[in-house]
Amino acid sequence: MGSLRQVVIVCGFAALAGCDGDSLESFGGPTMGSTYSIKYVRTPGVPGPDEVQRQVEGVLAEVDRQMSTYRGDSDIERFNDLPANSCQPMPESILHLVRTGERLAEASNGAFDLTVEPLLNLWGFGPQAREIKVPDAVTLEQVRQRVGHAHLRIEGQQLCKDAAVEVDFNSIAAGYAVDRIAAQLTRLGIQSYLGEVTGELKAAGRKPDGSLWRIALEEPRDDQQVAERIIGVNGFGVSTSGDYRNYFQQDGQRYSHTLDARTGAPITHPLASVTVLQPSALMADGLSTLLLILGPEQGWEYAEKHQVAAFFVMREGTGFVTRSNKAFEQLTAVKP
Known part of the structure; x- marks a missing residue:
């Protein structure tokens, strides 16, 4: 089991400053074998990007030291x-x-x-x-x-x-790191931000021009990046799990890196990716993986039963079909 993160961040930079002098700051760097990025609105009294980056990277270093x-x-x-x-x-x-x-x-x-x-x-x-x-x-x-x-x-x-088991946090560690970073940004007095770690993210507040943070959900293709849908996010973690970038083929069969622990083998159903919105990025991370493993029928039933805001992308022929539930549409009803 693993969780391939392919959420693409789309942030408009046309308005970098609001009428009160607020500015949009950004920084990022390598982490967890991938990258992280932070964008935040700097208001009076809020630290500059050098200090915020130092504190964010402190959180990431601790998570890596504990969970890698x-x-x-x-x-x-x-x-x-x-x-x-x-x-x-x-x-x-x-x-x-x-x-x-x-x-x-x-x-x-x-x-x-x-x-x-x-x-x-x-x-x-x-x-x-x-x-x-x-x-x-x-x-x-x-x-x-x-x-x-x-x-x-x-x-x-x-x-x-009681057995020689080995724990792998890759399906939830990045979401946990995002929640930790979001909490740290809040402690610094930052109310509007978009924090992303290896594709897991959380957004709060609005940009200086008053618009929402915009997130593009990527079509699950392994040959190019295509935005499937763009949503506005405020106060939620967003996680996309997919099986389309890390796989191999043998004897005409495609084997994904996403494993079903019940069988010990990769998933074989047509569900290509799942995006989940939750107040906690940790839970969005875990639930997107859970739904992907369960597949297009069982996963959908689980999301409906537990009111998990979910966006499904299924393979059909040479293309894709999408399906989103009421909980997802309600959370993304506000236009970016």
Whole structure:
């Protein structure tokens, strides 16, 4: 399981200053193997971009140090290296994400699972992957024995495991980082901003010209970038999960990096991408992955039942068809 983020940010820069002298500041840089970007409205008393960038990158460094599966000294990778029946003290942020993953696993009947890293590696998509190929049935079944959220438990401030499971936060860590950044910007007195980390984002307030922050939802193509729809966002996290950039083909079959933990194999249904809007970028991140795994029918039923604002893009022939629910249309009814 993984979450490919392909939300394209479209911000109008025609009006950089409002009538009261407010200005639109922006900065960004590399993070989590990808990039981040911040745009905010600087009002009197709000720090300049150098100070805001320093604080934002402090948040990103902490998240990377705790949750990265691409560095051996992170908190979660040290836990992943432990054998079965081990415990390790963990910061509250990691325990919070483990609890979030447990709720999402239970809500999806096990389709979403934070412990799929061994499967990702086996199929060639993980941080320790050696070869991209379809695994044989015996090896797949062996690796599946090391997967399952039920093997994790929290004891006080410790994370414990009763099997040699490995936790992968890639499906929710970026959304969590966005929420942390949004909270930090608010503490700095910034009321209008657009924060994005590896494509996960959250926007609040309006630009100096009074318009909403505009987000373009990308058509799920692997050959070019095409905007499927542009929405205005104020006060919500936005996450798009898709299966169209990270995949391989073997014997005429397409294998996505998005895995269903119930089968241990990539998804095969025609749902190409899902965009979710939620007050929390963390939950938008997790739910977009959950719905993508469940597919066009089960995912739609889940979104309707739980009132998750969702925008679905399905493959049909050589093109795509889209579907959005009432909750999504209500949140995006205000024109950008």
